[in-house]
Each structure stands twice: as structure tokens, then as C-alpha cells.
Amino acid sequence: MTIAANRIVAGEGVPAWAVAAPALVAPGLAAVVLGLLLGLPLHWPRLRLLGAVIGLGGLLWLLMQGAPALLEGAGDYARVSPAIGFWCLLTILMLLMADALAQLAPGPVMRGAMLGGVLATLALILWSGALAPLSVMQEFSSRRAAFADAALRHLALAFGSLATAAVIGFPVGLLCHRNQRLRGSVLPVLSFLQTIPSLAMFGLMIPILGWIALNVPGARAFGIAGIGFTPAFLALVLYSLLPVVANTVAGLAAAPPTAIEAARGMGMTPNQRLLRVELPLGLPIILTGLRIVLVQNIGLAVIAGLIGGGGFGTFVFQGLNQTATDLILLGALPTVALALVSAIVMDILVELTRPDATRTA
Template sequence: MAAPRRLDLAGLRRLDPLGTMLVLAGLVAARLPFVIDKANRIVPGDPRPLFEVVPWTAACGCALALLVAGVAALAVRAPGARLAVAVLALAALAFALGAAGDALTPAGNRVVRIAPGAAFWVLAALLGVLAADALARLAPGPAARVLALLLTVLSTGIALASGHFDHVSVMREYAVNADRFTHEAWRHVALAFGSLGAAMVVALPVGLVCHRMPRLRAAVIAALNVVQTVPAIALFGILMAPLGALAAALPAAAHLGVAGIGAAPALLALFLYALLPIVANTVAGLAGVSPAAVEAARGMGMTRGQILAGVEFVLALPVILSGVRIALVQNLGLVTVAALIGAGGFGTFVFQGIGQAAIDLVLLGAIPTVALAFGCAVLLDASIEAMQRGRA
């Protein structure tokens, strides 16, 4: 009796610890409702399990994909294989969600909402963790990461455009708000990138001056730190008054779109918030340039301007860009708050959703915000790394 027992223990120890945790959590999650069937967008709705709502072929396919992912999580070590099964299972899970939406929505009914339930969210998160772990172990290079991002965006776009998800609650909200969605999306991007661009134009020279004059540096960084402590909604609010006054006093300014509410105070506030990371990183990047490189450039007969543009800024660029990344991610998140002062952006949906207790509308705002910030972070990180690799 003793021998097989010892064998069992050895087998258990060979199981992947992360995989074991994920599978145990997944087994619990599978008992939760797969979708919530709501008679309209704000009532609580009835929880429904997977096998009750999806045609049995689709349900079996989804269950099989999850099973394979579970077995791979437990027993397979190769990160590439783990990533592949995780992605496949995620796709199967998403497909089943779309199928559930189709199956539960009576033909022509536009009021019923089929929302993803706890089982869907938890299983998707667990598979996401499995995929993230595999990706972290694979440690793909910058080009591969950008390619993976493009593939994800492309396949998600095709899946959403195919109409398979049209009966899922969040897509229902999208269908109702389609025109506004495009408008708010551009608004969101314009506010975040516009303020970032303006901040870069100002912060790079300021960072250079701070680098050359250490006495000024402490004061500037301290002042920008204070700006960061002012909560976003207060800064938006405080800027409304002077801009409103400016618009009233100068018709030309009002003509340019300066107003107390809307985009102008939001842009100005985001600009102010973006200054600190860029200035601080410009200073740090320039400080990190080795004096030997500058000396060598001088020896080659380069002028001060040439050294600055051709040597110092180039060498400091990765550090400066990581400041830009911090500022951009921060701005993309803060634009959401700017919806409170009528500046638009995805936050409009989030706050409307909170106000109407309509979670699907909240998600319509929140999911693209997170996706946008994450995509930008991946792109900037990849370019920073590519730059550093090119040098090494």
C-alpha cells in the first residue's frame, strides 16, 4: 500500500503550483452563473449556467477547451503550449458567451440584456493569468510583443464586427450609443494626446534648463509635485472659472473654443499633470549621460547644439520616453474623470452608467479605456526596449 501512495505524492509535487491554484479556482468558478438574463438593462436578472443557455455542441466545445487548458496548466511546462491553450480557451469562452446571447434573446427583442456572469468573468481572468504567466516566461522581444498586440486588436475587431456578440449586453449598449461612442472615443484620444503633446513641448526644454541649473531643479520639481497632489476633479473645477472669465473677456479666445466647461479646462489640467513625469525623467535621463560621451563629441569638434541634439538627447531618450509613457497612461485614465466637467471621452459612459445603475454602460466606457491605456503602454514599452537593445 505504501508504494503507490509515495508515487502519488511525487506526482502531486510535479504538478505546476500556479496551474493547481488556477484549476482549483476554475472548478469553483464553473459553478457560478455563466450569464445573467435581464428583462431590461437595470433589473437584477436571473443567473443561468452554461449548459442551460448554450446549444449543447457549443457548450461541449467550450467545456472541452477549458478542460484542455486546465490539464495543460497542471501538467505542461512549455510556456508556448500553455499560451496557446489559454488563448484558445479564451476564444472558446467568448464564443460561448456570444452563443448564449443569441440563444436567450427572443427574435427582434431589443430590451432583454444578456450580461456575462461571474463564471465568465472569473474564468476569463484565470485564463488571462495563465496567458500572462506564459508570456512572462516566454519574454518575447519588442517586435513580437507589438505583433501580438496587433493580432489581438485585429482578431477582437473581427470578432466584434462579425455580429456574433451583438446580443451580449455591452454590445447592446454600444449599438444604442454607436454614434456617440465614436465621437467620445476620438474625444478621449484627442484630449489625452493633445495635452501630452503640449506637455512635451514645454517639459523637454524645462527639463533641459533644470538639468543645467541644479538650483532651479528642486524648485520646479517641488512645484510640479504640488500640482500632482491636487485631486483631478478639483483641478478641473478650479480651472473652469479663469477660462470662463477669459472666454467672456476675449471673444477671440471664445471663438477658439476656450470655455469654462468642456475641453479647455480638461486639456489645461491634463497638461499640468503630464509635466512632472516628463520633466523629472528628462532631468534624470540627461543626468545619466556619461561625461565621457560628451567629452568625445566635443573632441570630434561638435558644437554645443550638435552635442545636445546628437548625443545628450539621443542617449537620454529611453529614460525620457519612459516619462512620456507614465504621463500618457496617467492622462488616458484621468480623461475619464474629465467627463464630470463635460469634456467628453469614455468617462461620459462610465458616469452615466453609474448614475443610471446600468453596469453595461459603465463597462462600455471602462473596457475601451483600459484597452487603450494598455495598448499604448505596450507600444511605448516595446519602443523603449528596442531602443535600448539597439544600443547594447
């Protein structure tokens, strides 16, 4: 951990065995060491999973005991934060957990239950105030209203752009599936948009929408402006179109020719074949495209903070300007958590849409 005189200056590193009294840190250190040792056997994934959970519990214990102990008598403006050693151990334990789960290969229902348990545990820890002395939580306490607004903006950017891209991309993908010439012209254009760097894309939206706001009557009344939410939203929609359209085309084309011929032999119309054969068989691939878009947009929405679009990027760039690391973490940690949870949920949905023969319970 680190102890600093205030939120801006560099902190002084404190080793794990010195963050609190020996009797207080001993259980946490023992849990971390035990967790790492249990993670060594390659062919016992359940043991590795148990070790990762024990090690994470040890890290949490060290934070809970070390933060108040280090702050005692350090001054009103002193701040305590996890240091590089904590983040390295957290990464190692998370990788052990991920590797164990990959070997165990739990089914979608079990993965959903495990995700719910992890989120409930995390919510309980945060609600209990056990981590309140940490600097990042103090940053949160002083910005509760701003954090709630940033969270809503970030969700609106990520999920709103996904929904808009789906509404546009699905019909375009269907047309491209049925018309090869159209596919040959649309996909290269969307691929070109995908190659534009994200910061450049956000920048290009500023003069275009700024001109529209100045010259089109009523544009400002609909929230169109050179900076703010609208240019960030439109940039994300443009980035989202290629995965949606391409995966829609690939998904609809994944139906076996024998299934199509059987449906045609049963007298199904093209629309009936689409709804009853092509779409159900191609749904996993289509949802995979949506997964790509969602995770991508959650990360790209951070850049919206540069042009006044809101979201968690606001805290990231404020922290960079103020050299306040914990303010950066206040924006970065929820973004990472949201991306991870969204990816897991979408993976579960993809697996649930596959034929029963290709997935485990």
C-alpha cells in the first residue's frame, strides 16, 4: 500500500507485512501465500479456483486492516491507496481463477450464478464501508452525484449506440446477405470507418455537427452540437456498424444448405425461412457481433470525456490533469468492471442460443 500526505503527492510504499500490527496482517498474508501455493498444481482446477478465492480474500483483508491503521495519526488530508504489489497480486490471482474456470468449463447457468455471487459479494463489501478509508472511495464519496450522472451517461453511450447500430445494422446485414453486389460495396465502407482512430473519429464529429447546429433550424433543440453527448454517440454508432452488419451476414449464411433446401421443400416462403431457419441457426454469430460492439463501446466511451460527452472518462481525464491517480481509478475501475460483466453476460447468451448438442448444462 502507499500512504501520502494528500491526494496529489506521490505516496510512500509500505510492504504488506507492515501495513498494520503483525497480528492483524498475519491472516491476510497467510491467505495470499496459501492461495498462490494452491494455484501451482496444473491438473487440479478446483484447487486452483479455491486458492484464487482464498488469495483474493487475503488481499481484501490486508486492505481492510491496513487502510485505517496507516491513516491513524497521518493527518486530515492523508490518503491510502493500493500499490503496485497489490495490483500485481490481484492480476495473478484473477488469472489463476480464469484458468481454473477455463479448465472446469462450467455451463452458462452455472457461470451466471457465479457471476451473480461475485457481484453480490462485491456490492456487500462496498455497502458495508469496509473499504471506505481507501483514497479511491474517498474520491467517490465527494463525487456521488457526479458519479451517478457519469454512470448513466456511460451506459447511455455504450448501450444506446449498440441499440441504434442494431436497428440500422440488422436490416443492412439482411440486405447484404441477399444481395452480393450490395455486400461488396457496403462492407468495405464500414471497414474503412473502423480503421479511423477513435480520437480522430470523435474529432471529425465536432465540425460536422457544429455546422449542422449552426445552419439547420431546430438542430440545437434536438441536442445536436459540436461537443457533448451527440458527437460521441454518433461516433460510437459508426464504429458499431461493421461488427453488426458483418456478423449478421455471417450468421445468416451459416445455415446449412440442406436445412435451407428442406425448408424450401416444405413450401416455406423466403421470410419464413429467414425467421424459422436462418435466424435461429445464425443467432449465436449475430450475438457475438453484439458482444464485440458492446465491449468495444464501453471502452471507447471513456474518450467521450474529452469532448464533453460525459461518462467515466470525465474522471479519467480530470485525474490526469490533476495528477490524481485515485481519481483516474474512479473512472477506470468501473469501466473495466462493466466491460468484464458485459462480456460474460453476452458469452452466456451466445452459448444459450446454440443447439443443445453443442453446449453443456
